[in-house]
Structures are given as structure tokens and as C-alpha cells.
Ligand SMILES: Nc1ncnc2c1ncn2[C@@H]1O[C@H](COP(=O)(O)OP(=O)(O)OP(=O)(O)O)[C@@H](O)[C@H]1O
């Protein structure tokens with residue numbers, strides 16, 4: 185995926201101000217940055233949520249114009265968004281959602297629907313991987329889940345859907361230490377030369393478990409600095425002030 | 434408001450202000466076995482004549498005009514009938530005891546009713562039952578504040594051709610669900626159905642009432658239900674009249690000590706439908722669970738009025754009413770909880786959720802609390818809105834297209850209302866039927 189010079193307005197206000205980012209298969213990118221700098225905005229624009237006006241720049245994904253695709257087309261083409269605030273959908277069970285989602289992807293590839301037994305094996309295996317009780321499968325999507333359970337459920341969905349590019353927006357926020365390990369383990373188990381991750385996070389701790397290839401600092405709607413995993417350590421120690429000052433001078 | 438509030442008097446067009454008088458003349462002599470009820474019927478007709486039908490000047494009828502109803506009644510009396518259209522055939526279910534009632538009359542003598550249960554009509558009713566019937570017939574139907582609707586009950590009493598009495602024996606657990614199919618045909622100008630249900634102490638019953646009809650039918654249904662101490666009733670009521678059918682329905686349920694009633698009410702047909710359901714929690718520890726669902730698509734006008742009256746200590750009510758309106762449909766829900774002075778320690782909760790699938794549709798809702806005692810817990814709330822945009826996007830981000838996402842959310846919305854139906858086959862059919870109707874909606878809207 186290549187994002188170049190992306191400018192985005194929300195409610196008449198420019199939030200992304202010319203953002204560049206290239207993500208290649210197999211890579212793990214971490215995006216850090218102050219509150220309100222535009223990290224979730226980027227994640228939403230890439231996944232096709234409406235309410236965002238793209239005023240400049242482009243995004244190409246698998247040689248296609250990503251911004252011209254409907255949200256579900258992006259999903260079917262292997263893009264996955266792990267929500268910062270996962271939505272509760274009472275009355276729609278987790279398994280129902282996953283089966284519909286899997287079958288929508290398969291239909292887009294011209295593959296027939298997954299058989300019931302195969303599907304059940306798959307979701308049970310992934311639930312085990314995420315150390316999720318099987319009762320969560322039958323519950324309404326995120327319905328009454330605790331904050332941490334919702335995040336874990338996002339990674340569980342990702343594990344079932346096996347995306348090509350996963351954008352995880354603060355999946356580590358609100359997780360206890362053990363859950364953080366489980367989530368990191370879930371991500372690591374999916375790492376693959378053909379699969380890429382963009383992790384939006386505020387905390388260096390996640391990156392102890394998932395070693396990123398690149399760390400970016402997003403501030404003022406742009407990537408103002410890129411480094412390797414040591415940049416995260418630097419940020420953890422010094423905060424954003426110095427980098428922001430350096431970028432503006 | 435999409436309905437005209439102008440009071441239009443149907444009598445003016447048809448040159449007859451009181452269709453019931455003509456109706457009484459036409460039908461009065463045909464019913465047999467009614468002699469012992471003559472006095473009651475005459476008095477009821479006189480009362481109805483004095484009151485007239487409720488109109489929009491009554492607060493309880495603010496959103497619903499019966500003018501088209503009365504107009505059609507007059508046309509029917511004058512011999513005008515709509516051309517025959519395909520009927521909505523009531524579902525035949527397996528594993529239930531089916532009872533067919535056509536135009537308010539029991540079609541055929543019932544053989545081998547399940548043990549612990551009797552089902553009778555006026556034809557079969559022995560004199561020993563009269564006291565019980567009189568007591569039920571005389572029981573209050575309308576909610577305290579809806580006396581305007583009394584005339585509908587009186588008209589039913591005055592004009593009915595038959596009535597159906599369902600009773601259980603004390604302690605009887607009737608295993609087989611009773612499935613009453615109420616069919617209205619063009620043969621009657623205004624079909625009057627009257628149902629009396631009396632559950633003896635400690636008995637259990639599952640009862641479904643499905644109302645269907647031929648094109649253009651008018652129905653005025655009244656049901657009076659009494660639950661004896663410790664008894665349990667699971668009642669399902671489905672209104673599936675044809676698109677041009679019209680219905681007024683008045684139901685009262687009296688729940689005595691420690692008895693429990695569970696009601697599932699579904700409206701999915703008719704051009705005009707007004708249901709008034711009053712549950713009286715009359716005995717200590719009585720409880721009621723009420724789930725409602727209406728689908729006001731097309732040009733339907735569907736009005737549901739529920740009153741939960743807590744009259745005795747430690748009574749519990751749980752009500753969840755859902756409405757969906759689409760196209761040019763108009764839904765009305767008024768839900769009232771009344772906690773009377775004698776009802777200390779009671780607990781009531783009423784939730785109403787409405788879904789508007791198009792901007793041309795409308796839902797008016799009014800949850801009300803009237804509490805006359807301190808020591809109670811009550812909650813109520815109503816919301817009306819569109820499908821949650823966040824949930825829609827969430828589903829899309831997982832690969833479902835917009836119309837599938839809309840469908841999934843509307844189906845989830847309505848499925849919850851049907852879980853209290855104790856007849857699995859009926860529940861599945863309703864789910865499928867509602868989902869296919871909504872599929873047409875969500876497909877068209879995206
Ligand atoms: N609908 C909207 N109308 C106006 N401003 C908006 C809207 N949505 C987002 N914003 C603003 O856009 C900016 C970027 O928000 P965004 O959610 O992308 O930040 P973030 O980097 O993800 O922050 P955080 O670290 O707190 O999650 C914020 O200032 C936010 O208030």
C-alpha cells in the first residue's frame with residue numbers, strides 16, 4: 185500500500201495534511217503520535233468510512249485506487265481495521281458475523297461458501313489461540329464485552345479473516361498485561377511474508393512483543409519522523425516535545 | 434403527523450350516522466344460542482349508540498382515525514364488497530391443536546381436545562357455564578383512561594354471532610399449544626370475534642391467535658383473559674390481515690396471585706390496525722412479560738396501545754415493544770404503566786425502540802408512567818431512529834455490503850421480539866416472513 189500526499193478534511197477542518205506512508209508485504213509499521221494528531225482518521229479513511237473528505241493525494245493498494253473502493257470491497261481485498269472503539273451489535277452473533285464476512289470474501293474471489301464443519305473448526309481454533317471462551321462465539325458482537333474483551337475480539341476476528349493488511353487502532357489500549365501478550369501472540373502468529381500490519385499505539389510495551397520494522401511519528405496530520413524500533417524507546421523516554429520542536433524548526 | 438386531524442364524519446357521506454343500527458338489524462336474528470345474552474346485548478348496543486365510535490378528539494385516539502373503518506363498514510352494509518383477492522392463509526403448524534374460527538364462529542365441533550382443556554362455542558355451551566361466561570363478558574376491557582374504546586367492546590357484545598370459551602382445569606399443564614386461526618371473510622360486514630380464556634389455578638397453557646382474512650375485511654376483535662392463581666399463559670397474537678384489511682382489537686388480561694402471563698404481539702398486515710391491550714396485575718406477585726413488534730411498511734397504519742396496571746403488591750412487569758416503519762407507513766405506540774396505591778413493592782420496566790427505514794415513514798411514541806405509591810421501581814424509555822451508522826460501517830468493514838449489513842441489523846432488531854414465542858415453528862415462520870419483507874425494504878433503500 186502506498187499513501188502519498190494524503191489530505192483529509194473532517195467537518196470542514198483539515199486533519200491529514202499531506203501524509204506519506206508505504207507499507208510492503210511482510211512489514212510491521214507502528215504509528216505513534218499525540219492525541220488528536222489524526223491516527224484514527226488515517227485508519228478510517230483507509231477503511232472507507234464516510235464523513236471524511238479527501239482533498240488531495242492518493243492511496244494505492246494492490247495496484248488499485250483504494251479510495252475509489254467501497255468499504256466492503258476493501259475488506260474483501262484483504263484490508264482489516266481493528267477498531268479503537270469496537271461497536272456493540274446486539275442480536276448479531278460473533279459467529280454469524282464471521283461466517284457472513286468469510287463468505288462475502290470467498291464470493292468476491294469466486295470461491296463457494298465455507299462448509300459448516302470447516303468453519304466451526306476454524307473459529308474454534310482461533311478462539312483457542314486468542315484464549316477466548318467458546319461462549320463468546322455465540323454472544324452478540326461485542327455485546328456487553330469488557331473493554332479488553334472487545335479488543336481481544338477484534339484480533340480474534342482478524343485471525344479468522346486472515347487479512348493481507350491489518351490496521352490495528354490502539355488495540356493495546358485497555359488490555360491487562362496478560363491480555364496484551366495474548367493479543368501480541370495473535371498478531372505474531374499471523375506474521376507472514378505476504379501480510380503486513382500497521383499498529384497505531386501509544387505505548388512502547390506492545391512493541392516489546394511485536395517488533396516493528398518501522399516506527400512513524402504522526403503529528404499535525406503528517407508523518408514527521410520515521411525510524412526503527414528504537415524510535416519508540418526514544419519516544420517513551422522523551423515524549424513528543426523534542427521531535428515536534430525539531431520538525432517545526 | 435401524516436394523518437389528518439380533521440374530524441371527518443363518515444356518516445355524512447353514507448347518509449347514515451350509525452352503521453351499528455343497520456348491522457344489528459341485519460345480523461341480530463341470525464345468531465342462535467344467544468337468547469340468554471339478549472339483555473346484555475341490547476344494553477351494549479344502547480351504550481355504543483350513545484357513545485359512538487372513538488374519534489381523534491380522544492387523547493387515546495389522537496393518531497388514529499377510524500373514519501376509513503366506518504366508511505368501509507357502511508359500504509359493506511350497503512352490499513359493496515371489494516373484489517376477491519388472494520387470501521393470506523393462516524399457517525398450519527405441526528404439533529399443535531388447531532382451532533379454526535371463521536367470522537367469529539367456530540367452524541366445526543372440536544374433537545378430542547387435549548386433556549385438561551375445554552374449548553366451547555355458544556352452540557356447545559351448556560347452561561352450567563353461563564355464570565362463568567357472564568363474569569368474563571362483564572369484566573373490564575378498556576384501560577381506566579381509555580373509556581372511549583368501550584364502544585368497540587359494546588359493539589362486539591351487541592353484534593357477535595358466537596363466542597369462544599377456552600378453559601383449563603385446575604393444575605392442568607396443557608402440553609400441546611393451542612393454535613387459534615381467526616379468519617375473517619367478506620361474508621360479514623364487520624367481523625366480530627370474541628374470545629374468553631379462563632385459566633384455572635395452577636394450570637399452564639400456550640395459546641396462539643393468528644388473525645388473517647380476505648381482501649377488504651373489517652374485524653372488531655375482543656378478548657377477555659383471566660389467569661387464576663399460580664397459572665401460566667404464553668400468549669402469541671399475530672395480526673396478518675391483507676394489505677387492505679382493517680382491525681380494531683381490545684384485549685384485557687387479568688393476572689391473579691403469583692400467575693405469569695407472557696405475551697408476544699406481532700403486527701405485520703392490515704391497512705389500519707389498532708390494538709389496545711390492557712394487563713391487570715390484580716394478585717400479589719403476579720407478573721407480565723410483554724414483547725411487541727410491528728412492521729408498518731407500505732401504507733400501513735399500525736397503532737398499539739398497551740396499559741400495564743399494577744394493582745396488587747409485588748407485581749412485576751417487563752415490556753419491550755419494537756416498531757419498524759418504512760415506505761409511507763405510520764406506526765403509533767403508546768405504552769402506559771399505572772402503579773396503583775395498593776401495589777407497593779412493584780417493579781415495572783418498559784422499553785420502546787423504533788426503527789425508521791425511510792424518511793417518509795413515521796412513528797409516534799408515547800411511554801407514560803402513572804405512579805401512586807412510593808415503594809416501587811419503574812423505568813421507561815423510548816427511542817426512534819435509523820439503523821446505527823457505526824454498526825453499519827463495522828459490518829461493511831468486515832466485508833458485508835451495505836444492503837446485507839442493513840438486513841443483518843434489521844433482522845437482529847426484530848428477532849429479539851420473537852424469542853418469547855413458545856411455538857418454535859410459528860416463530861421461525863414469522864422470522865422468515867418478516868425478514869423477507871425487510872429484505873425488500875433494505876434492498877430497495879440501498
Ligand atoms: N467528525 C469530526 N468533526 C470534527 N472534528 C473531528 C471529527 N472527527 C475527528 N475530528 C478531529 O480530528 C482530529 C483527529 O482525530 P483522530 O481521532 O484521528 O485522532 P487520533 O490521533 O486517533 O487521537 P487519539 O490518540 O486520541 O486516538 C481530532 O482533533 C478530532 O477532534
Ligand SMILES: [Mg+2]
Nearest residue numbers: 223224225268
Ligand atoms: Mg485514535
